[in-house]
Amino acid sequence: MSSPERTASASVSPMLSPRRMVKSGLCIGCGTCMAESGDGAAMHLDRYGQLKPDRSHSTAGFAELCPFSPHARSEDQIALARFGSARFYDSRIGRFEAAYVGHVLEGSFRVDGSSGGMASWTAAELLRRKLVDAVAHVVPREGDGERLFHYQLSRTAEDLRKGAKSRYHPVELSGVVAEMKRHPGRYAVVGIPCFIKALHLLSLQDRVLRERLAFTLGLFCGHMKSTRFVESFAWQMGTDMNAVAGVDYRLKDPRRPANWYTAHLRLKDGSTRSKDWWHLVDGDWGAGFFQNSACNFCDDVVAETADISFGDAWVEPYSSDGLGTNVVIVRSPLLQALVAGAVKEGRLELREVDSDF
Numbered sequence: 001m002s003s004p005e006r007t008a009s010a011s012v013s014p015m016l017s018p019r020r021m022v023k024s025g026l027c028i029g030c031g032t033c034m035a036e037s038g039d040g041a042a043m044h045l046d047r048y049g050q051l052k053p054d055r056s057h058s059t060a061g062f063a064e065l066c067p068f069s070p071h072a073r074s075e076d077q078i079a080l081a082r083f084g085s086a087r088f089y090d091s092r093i094g095r096f097e098a099a100y101v102g103h104v105l106e107g108s109f110r111v112d113g114s115s116g117g118m119a120s121w122t123a124a125e126l127l128r129r130k131l132v133d134a135v136a137h138v139v140p141r142e143g144d145g146e147r148l149f150h151y152q153l154s155r156t157a158e159d160l161r162k163g164a165k166s167r168y169h170p171v172e173l174s175g176v177v178a179e180m181k182r183h184p185g186r187y188a189v190v191g192i193p194c195f196i197k198a199l200h201l202l203s204l205q206d207r208v209l210r211e212r213l214a215f216t217l218g219l220f221c222g223h224m225k226s227t228r229f230v231e232s233f234a235w236q237m238g239t240d241m242n243a244v245a246g247v248d249y250r251l252k253d254p255r256r257p258a259n260w261y262t263a264h265l266r267l268k269d270g271s272t273r274s275k276d277w278w279h280l281v282d283g284d285w286g287a288g289f290f291q292n293s294a295c296n297f298c299d300d301v302v303a304e305t306a307d308i309s310f311g312d313a314w315v316e317p318y319s320s321d322g323l324g325t326n327v328v329i330v331r332s333p334l335l336q337a338l339v340a341g342a343v344k345e346g347r348l349e350l351r352e353v354d355s356d357f
Helices: 018-024 032-037 075-083 118-128 157-163 174-182 193-205 207-212 228-236 293-297 333-344
Strands: 043-045 051-053 088-090 094-096 098-104 134-140 149-154 187-191 213-219 244-248 262-267 272-276 308-312 326-330 348-353
Touching: 018 051, 032 174, 032 193, 075 094, 075 193, 094 326, 098 118, 098 333, 118 134, 118 157, 118 187, 118 213, 118 308, 118 326, 118 333, 134 157, 149 157, 149 174, 174 207, 187 193, 193 207, 193 213, 207 213, 228 244, 228 262, 228 272, 326 333, 333 348
Parallel strands: 134 187, 187 213, 213 308
Antiparallel strands: 043 051, 088 094, 098 326, 098 348, 134 149, 244 262, 262 272, 308 326
16 A cells, blocks of 8 residues: 555545444554553454454544555655655665664574564663663463453563564554553554554654654564464364463474474463464465455555564575574664664674665
């Protein structure tokens, strides 16, 4: 949806509402339209295992707030306003200061993460340097049925570690946005492209959030999964979803290539189940099993509106390295200086690459 020619409509349809977006299949379940509710109670799982808003709820400015609304600003418009003086531009990945491939050298960030550890390292570095007071990121949620993960505000590196690794599961922002608005401070948010876009759209309407949202950390995204994804995994491993206490979608094994995923379930009785993705009928990501329909209308794979974005390096020799390797796109000059400084200090192993890479 990031067409350079598309502009926000000067005349917003009064008929556009959460109900209509859900019915159209364009609701991604980000929760920003329900942020004023405060506790996330207005978001619920539908029969497909996708998060949707309370359709009876009326949100002021909704037509310009929803990330998939035809009246909202596009990714290109948001990025131009935020990174208009960036050194580089490519229509495939947007505006950026620098792009890298590599991994974290210090600490256990690389071991703890799904790939090279760069997302967790950057969040922790922002806290360490006191550039933010807290980081909003996704962590496991215990004992809450199908909703195995949720957003949490972390204020320490220890709490941040709980959010390492990939989460291919529905989550939403309403509760954590309300918490950011209740408590003064500077915040960073980690999220997939449409969530980051939604936060910037909300910030245009909400002065308090605009002042407190200091950094956005984007995650490359192929599409959003429903809860049925892990439910299907459970069935194929001979158990029931009600028995599942937690899931690791990408169990890391340094002895095997990074793209040989293993799904690992932790059951409520203390036992575990594991199976390689290629032995699971829905283990081919490109097939789009349990995909939210809104994802069919998104072309922002790399979070073009985020200050910095992270993905996996799925090219050789990196994809064969079981320890994991990141690709990183830096758009914020401040974060570019932070990353470049850490490379010089020997804390990060990063090689600069171009947009073709």
